[in-house]
Amino acid sequence: RFGYFGEPSPEVVRLLFCNISECLTAGRVFISASGEEMMSIHIRDTRGIRLLQKEGIEVVLLTSDLDPMTNQLKEKMSKRTGCQVVTVAEEPLHGLKAMIEERKLDWKDVAYMGSDQQDVCCLNVAGLSAVPRDAPSVAINAAKYTCHKFGGKGALREFAEHILLQREKAKSQMEQQRIDRHHF
Amino acid sequence: RFGYFGEPSPEVVRLLFCNISECLTAGRVFISASGEEMMSIHIRDTRGIRLLQKEGIEVVLLTSDLDPMTNQLKEKMSKRTGCQVVTVAEEPLHGLKAMIEERKLDWKDVAYMGSDQQDVCCLNVAGLSAVPRDAPSVAINAAKYTCHKFGGKGALREFAEHILLQREKAKSQMEQQRIDRHHF
Amino acid sequence: RFGYFGEPSPEVVRLLFCNISECLTAGRVFISASGEEMMSIHIRDTRGIRLLQKEGIEVVLLTSDLDPMTNQLKEKMSKRTGCQVVTVAEEPLHGLKAMIEERKLDWKDVAYMGSDQQDVCCLNVAGLSAVPRDAPSVAINAAKYTCHKFGGKGALREFAEHILLQREKAKSQMEQQRIDRHHF
Amino acid sequence: RFGYFGEPSPEVVRLLFCNISECLTAGRVFISASGEEMMSIHIRDTRGIRLLQKEGIEVVLLTSDLDPMTNQLKEKMSKRTGCQVVTVAEEPLHGLKAMIEERKLDWKDVAYMGSDQQDVCCLNVAGLSAVPRDAPSVAINAAKYTCHKFGGKGALREFAEHILLQREKAKSQMEQQRIDRHHF
Numbered sequence: 001r002f003g004y005f006g007e008p009s010p011e012v013v014r015l016l017f018c019n020i021s022e023c024l025t026a027g028r029v030f031i032s033a034s035g036e037e038m039m040s041i042h043i044r045d046t047r048g049i050r051l052l053q054k055e056g057i058e059v060v061l062l063t064s065d066l067d068p069m070t071n072q073l074k075e076k077m078s079k080r081t082g083c084q085v086v087t088v089a090e091e092p093l094h095g096l097k098a099m100i101e102e103r104k105l106d107w108k109d110v111a112y113m114g115s116d117q118q119d120v121c122c123l124n125v126a127g128l129s130a131v132p133r134d135a136p137s138v139a140i141n142a143a144k145y146t147c148h149k150f151g152g153k154g155a156l157r158e159f160a161e162h163i164l165l166q167r168e169k170a171k172s173q174m175e176q177q178r179i180d181r182h183h184f
Numbered sequence: 185r186f187g188y189f190g191e192p193s194p195e196v197v198r199l200l201f202c203n204i205s206e207c208l209t210a211g212r213v214f215i216s217a218s219g220e221e222m223m224s225i226h227i228r229d230t231r232g233i234r235l236l237q238k239e240g241i242e243v244v245l246l247t248s249d250l251d252p253m254t255n256q257l258k259e260k261m262s263k264r265t266g267c268q269v270v271t272v273a274e275e276p277l278h279g280l281k282a283m284i285e286e287r288k289l290d291w292k293d294v295a296y297m298g299s300d301q302q303d304v305c306c307l308n309v310a311g312l313s314a315v316p317r318d319a320p321s322v323a324i325n326a327a328k329y330t331c332h333k334f335g336g337k338g339a340l341r342e343f344a345e346h347i348l349l350q351r352e353k354a355k356s357q358m359e360q361q362r363i364d365r366h367h368f
Numbered sequence: 369r370f371g372y373f374g375e376p377s378p379e380v381v382r383l384l385f386c387n388i389s390e391c392l393t394a395g396r397v398f399i400s401a402s403g404e405e406m407m408s409i410h411i412r413d414t415r416g417i418r419l420l421q422k423e424g425i426e427v428v429l430l431t432s433d434l435d436p437m438t439n440q441l442k443e444k445m446s447k448r449t450g451c452q453v454v455t456v457a458e459e460p461l462h463g464l465k466a467m468i469e470e471r472k473l474d475w476k477d478v479a480y481m482g483s484d485q486q487d488v489c490c491l492n493v494a495g496l497s498a499v500p501r502d503a504p505s506v507a508i509n510a511a512k513y514t515c516h517k518f519g520g521k522g523a524l525r526e527f528a529e530h531i532l533l534q535r536e537k538a539k540s541q542m543e544q545q546r547i548d549r550h551h552f
Numbered sequence: 553r554f555g556y557f558g559e560p561s562p563e564v565v566r567l568l569f570c571n572i573s574e575c576l577t578a579g580r581v582f583i584s585a586s587g588e589e590m591m592s593i594h595i596r597d598t599r600g601i602r603l604l605q606k607e608g609i610e611v612v613l614l615t616s617d618l619d620p621m622t623n624q625l626k627e628k629m630s631k632r633t634g635c636q637v638v639t640v641a642e643e644p645l646h647g648l649k650a651m652i653e654e655r656k657l658d659w660k661d662v663a664y665m666g667s668d669q670q671d672v673c674c675l676n677v678a679g680l681s682a683v684p685r686d687a688p689s690v691a692i693n694a695a696k697y698t699c700h701k702f703g704g705k706g707a708l709r710e711f712a713e714h715i716l717l718q719r720e721k722a723k724s725q726m727e728q729q730r731i732d733r734h735h736f
Binding site: 214220221222223224225226227228230231234254256257260261264336338 | 389390395396397398399400401402406434435436484502
């Protein structure tokens with residue numbers, strides 16, 4: 001086994017962190033007099049989450065104290081998507097590092113979807129990262145992939161398909177390397 | 185009566201299957217803390233359903249366990265549109281085949297409106313089939329008609345008018361054939 | 369006083385009929401499991417209604433059994449806009465004729481805003497008539513004015529300003545005629 | 553110290569007045585049969601408010617009797633944004649003048665975000681002023697800055713960043729003037 005073939009393949013993602021606000025939802029919060037808050041998610045995105053879960057990729061949804069969500073709404077969101085919902089600090093990098101190590105993974109095994117200033121560090125370090133089309137340029141510049149779709153309207157599904165495609169590519173590349181090693 | 189004139193006319197549709205998610209609705213699910221889920225439908229689309237029903241074309245709405253809907257919401261949707269709401273498997277082809285045979289119809293008498301990967305088989309076999317403008321390309325390629333309108337914003341109405349137009353065409357063509365048979 | 373100067377000026381509108389579905393609202397109905405239905409209206413449009421009311425023009429909102437609305441929602445809509453809400457038949461022309469005669473007015477004194485097939489007759493006979501930008505072409509062809517704005521997003525406000533402008537024009541024209549009569 | 557250097561720097565804003573309807577929200581009011589009214593705000597805009605508050609700029613939200621909002625909804629909105637919500641008269645200029653003097657400020661220290669006819673006076677006198685992209689031209693002409701973003705979809709965030717940028721510019725200009733005074 002040679003070093004060259006043994007190179008890490010960063011595209012085989014095992015874990016996706018995705019911001020709820022502006023990535024899973026369109027960023028809009030509906031407020032009514034009675035105090036009920038409401039958010040909308042897109043069926044195409046929840047199907048994207050399911051595609052990843054089927055392939056053994058864990059999806060964790062992130063929310064921040066900057067965009068307060070009631071605990072009931074977090075629970076509802078978690079139940080609907082089958083994902084853990086985690087509240088992160090204003091700068092999510094450190095909190096997520098612990099979660100990654102717990103799973104014996106590295107940032108290169110992680111995909112990150114964010115939408116704003118506070119996501120820049122994570123967008124930079126993650127193996128794969130994306131922003132919705134309507135993200136501010138500071139986030140677009142940090143992300144490795146900019147979705148054609150808008151947040152809350154298919155961006156997460158698009159990124160999920162991108163992750164699975166990268167994974168296929170990495171797998172077939174590894175397979176090729178294995179064959180090459182046998183034959184030469 | 186000659187074989188040529190007797191050719192089946194696939195455009196005289198008797199039954200329309202329409203996906204609720206992304207065809208009748210825009211695919212968005214509103215989630216509130218109290219657990220109430222909400223979807224939106226467009227008046228133009230419910231009028232399209234009524235146009236078909238008036239002409240004796242049955243409209244059946246489809247939902248899938250992939251996009252869970254509470255039973256109450258299904259009932260509400262059924263009452264509002266005057267349509268039966270049927271829950272289909274991830275691959276709807278087989279379940280629908282039974283419904284078609286029950287009505288002594290064939291796939292060529294059926295119109296199908298879908299929006300995603302799981303609808304591809306049905307889009308292929310139905311006599312008429314359509315997707316909303318914003319469907320993924322895998323579904324667009326399988327459909328016979330791509331709507332100019334978006335899902336949940338008039339796509340179903342547009343397809344309903346297309347179905348009625350095809351029906352008119354087929355009828356006048358049959359009438360012409362009848363006249364031709366008399367005269368030659 | 370000569371016949372020429374005494375010509376009726378059709379643009380001095382006294383009464384506006386406006387469809388609720390697709391003109392005052394964007395045509396979307398939000399449906400939840402508990403049975404609550406919800407519609408959205410735009411602040412810019414309710415301000416447009418107030419502009420007309422201030423100038424003594426009565427605004428009557430129309431709803432049809434084709435697009436069922438609960439009585440409570442009609443009441444809410446009426447209270448919010450300060451308008452009477454009237455349920456019309458599928459073909460609204462005859463029902464409205466009675467209302468117009470009751471007010472000792474004529475169709476030329478009436479403005480009508482509609483959005484679909486069933487509004488065509490009224491769009492044709494009303495002194496002023498308009499459709500939102502996204503109306504089907506059958507309605508656009510019948511209307512005297514096509515709004516740049518979409519239904520439920522400012523179309524009614526735009527038509528209200530158009531009505532007031534026509535009124536100003538008609539008034540200054542009548543004033544000019546009065547001056548001309550004095551001077552020649 | 554010379555008069556030239558002592559010139560007032562109008563861009564150092566201390567207070568922002570922002571209309572709720574069509575600036576913080578997209579202008580849409582959701583009405584349900586039970587009487588609950590609902591509005592939607594965007595996470596990006598609430599973050600914009602927080603950016604200003606962090607820099608010591610007070611943000612006051614304005615509502616008018618023209619667009620009635622229940623007291624509960626005002627309270628909710630206030631709690632969610634951390635801003636005072638003030639009900640102003642149809643012509644807000646005089647009511648706001650008192651609030652400005654109370655804070656020992658002048659109109660040049662104030663930023664104003666509005667969207668319609670009734671905001672024209674305030675847009676004219678405020679040190680900085682803005683309208684969302686979809687404002688009517690009468691308001692666009694009066695404002696010093698027209699946002700690229702739509703109301704309720706990031707316009708307030710965009711204006712917040714514009715305010716902070718102007719502030720940075722004004723500060724570095726004042727610093728330069730201080731250095732110049734020392735050296736010449």
